[in-house]
Amino acid sequence: MHELGVVFHIIRSLEKVAKENNVSKINSVTLQLGEVSTVIPSYLSSCWKWAAAKNELLKRAELIIEKIDAVTRCDSCGAEYSTVEHGKLCPECGSQETWLLQGMEFLIKEIEAE
Amino acid sequence: MGDIKVIEIKKSVYADNDERADLLRRELKEKGIFLMNLMSSPGSGKTSTLKQIIAAMKDKYQIGIMEADIDSDVDAVAIAETGVKAIQLHTGGMCHLDADMTRQGLEALEVDGIELAILENVGNLVCPAEFDTGAAKNVMILSVPEGHDKPLKYPLMFSICDVVLINKIDVIEHFDFDLQQCRQNILMRNKDAVIIPISAKTGEGIEEFTEWLSQEIENMR
Numbered sequence: 001m002h003e004l005g006v007v008f009h010i011i012r013s014l015e016k017v018a019k020e021n022n023v024s025k026i027n028s029v030t031l032q033l034g035e036v037s038t039v040i041p042s043y044l045s046s047c048w049k050w051a052a053a054k055n056e057l058l059k060r061a062e063l064i065i066e067k068i069d070a071v072t073r074c075d076s077c078g079a080e081y082s083t084v085e086h087g088k089l090c091p092e093c094g095s096q097e098t099w100l101l102q103g104m105e106f107l108i109k110e111i112e113a114e
Numbered sequence: 115m116g117d118i119k120v121i122e123i124k125k126s127v128y129a130d131n132d133e134r135a136d137l138l139r140r141e142l143k144e145k146g147i148f149l150m151n152l153m154s155s156p157g158s159g160k161t162s163t164l165k166q167i168i169a170a171m172k173d174k175y176q177i178g179i180m181e182a183d184i185d186s187d188v189d190a191v192a193i194a195e196t197g198v199k200a201i202q203l204h205t206g207g208m209c210h211l212d213a214d215m216t217r218q219g220l221e222a223l224e225v226d227g228i229e230l231a232i233l234e235n236v237g238n239l240v241c242p243a244e245f246d247t248g249a250a251k252n253v254m255i256l257s258v259p260e261g262h263d264k265p266l267k268y269p270l271m272f273s274i275c276d277v278v279l280i281n282k283i284d285v286i287e288h289f290d291f292d293l294q295q296c297r298q299n300i301l302m303r304n305k306d307a308v309i310i311p312i313s314a315k316t317g318e319g320i321e322e323f324t325e326w327l328s329q330e331i332e333n334m335r
Binding site: 113 | 117118119120121122123124125126127128129130131208209210212240241244266270302
């Protein structure tokens, strides 16, 4: 929902990393994106293309997005299940005492740079 | 062609903003300025609620208001009528404010002398929840016509708020809004949330909230 704003945050972080590592050109950027992180990969890629093209450091950088599956854990019965498929209610025992184990991540994993 | 190297970063996209927000929070605390971030969906009554809060607190504290919107200055004009200092922040199409934009807003508000600064965030239950503004406390409004299921649909927003105000409580009998269920839905996401039913129209519940807010301001000092 706010992919463009997020892209600007990523670019700012990368500029900092580039400076710290004496890098003048970034070839690729790998992100890790949780399935329920509210960021839509296709929108993110479109915004990236638009914003990176205007940036000397990033204008040829490819964006690689690795998906992290959303998994919820049930405290009542200990089950771990797909959040997207079943949501808040545990499919094993019907409990609401569940919490998100993973799937909210939004990380800059690594860059390939020259 | 130089050497190609892989640099591992492993850092959240939000980490930079979180650091800037923490820095702003510390600076504001040193200056004795209490910043409250007010969030909700569009039309839940943020501006009307703010006017009630201002009326109840302006004799006690020096108040400044920042109105964030994608466009227009209708909210800032409405707030300026209450006699407190108000500025309009245009987000330029952005759906939220981040820590840097909040800092710029505070500078424009000329914060020296202001004891309570309130940021009226962009009307949206998704994006503002992900960007820490540097506020001391987060408050959100859920209004009765929106329905008691919203804490289930927008879990992050409800989980980061210190207070949830349930507005338009004066018209609850006209809606299928289950207050008990709503409380339960909020507490399931955030067991520490303070939940206060209010009406920005009749003034119901406003005193309970302003007492909480005054207490928090005193606690920060």
